[in-house]
Amino acid sequence: MASSLTCAGVVWALLSFLCAATSCIGFFMPYWLLGSQMGKPVSFGTFRRCSYPIRDEARGGTVMLEQCGRYASFQGIPSLEWRICTVVTGTGCGLLLLVALTAIMGCCVTDLISRTIGRVAGGIQFVGGLLIGSGCALYPLGWDSEEVRQTCGNSSDQFNLGSCEIGWAYYCTGAGAVVAMLLCTWMACFAGKKQKHYPY
Numbered sequence: 001m002a003s004s005l006t007c008a009g010v011v012w013a014l015l016s017f018l019c020a021a022t023s024c025i026g027f028f029m030p031y032w033l034l035g036s037q038m039g040k041p042v043s044f045g046t047f048r049r050c051s052y053p054i055r056d057e058a059r060g061g062t063v064m065l066e067q068c069g070r071y072a073s074f075q076g077i078p079s080l081e082w083r084i085c086t087v088v089t090g091t092g093c094g095l096l097l098l099v100a101l102t103a104i105m106g107c108c109v110t111d112l113i114s115r116t117i118g119r120v121a122g123g124i125q126f127v128g129g130l131l132i133g134s135g136c137a138l139y140p141l142g143w144d145s146e147e148v149r150q151t152c153g154n155s156s157d158q159f160n161l162g163s164c165e166i167g168w169a170y171y172c173t174g175a176g177a178v179v180a181m182l183l184c185t186w187m188a189c190f191a192g193k194k195q196k197h198y199p200y
Helices: 007-028 080-106 115-142 146-152 168-188
Strands: 033-037 040-044 048-056 061-070
Touching: 007 080, 007 115, 007 168, 033 146, 040 061, 040 146, 080 115, 080 168, 115 168
Parallel strands: none
Antiparallel strands: 033 040, 040 048, 048 061
16 A cells, blocks of 8 residues: 655654544543542543532432533533633644544555645644643633632632642643644654656
């Protein structure tokens, strides 16, 4: 099977796929912020949460339901900053995934990725990484929401975690974006083969 990628291009395709997968997994997982409420571990993502309080009619009190799930609606996300973060980070992950899948196809399809297309793909990866990075930077602005304060203590505020800590999914999302922006964008410039010019 002929490839439209150079040796550097094959490495770029694999690295692009790893970066996209890392960022997408981190974005989807609700382990960006870790804390505890009523003695139970609680975690938040941008649009998902694990463990939340519910009213127990039988006992006439509040209990923690230890399940993970999405918020019931987009407006149900605790803060405006987290809503913006969800859209921006999701768009960035989509762009990284689009380029990664195109790059993987370039390993098997002749004349799919030229030098110019490789450079355009690198530019798209840079924008995707920038969007994800912006989402990660916006996330701490939502730490002053009521839900976060219930979990992290009343001392939590924007850029102040209180008793909570940053989870692995936040680092995972950010790391994928940084590698995509710095390394993949540079490697994309050398990914495609020079196209042959036919004299007709």
